[in-house]
Amino acid sequence: MSEDERTYGVVLNHEEQYSLWLVDRELPAGWRFEGKRGPKQECLDHIDQVWTDMRPLSLRERMREDATS
DSSP states (O other): OOOOOOOEEEEEETTOOEEEEETTSOOOTTEEEEEEEESHHHHHHHHHHHOOOOSOHHHHHHHHHHHHO
């Protein structure tokens, strides 16, 4: 199998969930490029470093509210 030489971008949605997307494709609604672009593995490594809390943003906010009430 040949190596994937396409360029990917790290994308982020409104819930602060991360994914990969090919940079030459239109993003689906609700997603934006986070800034990191490059080879697939490099982007995956970046996601591993920055996505430290996999809970959706809305859940994290609700849990914070519950903790203060």
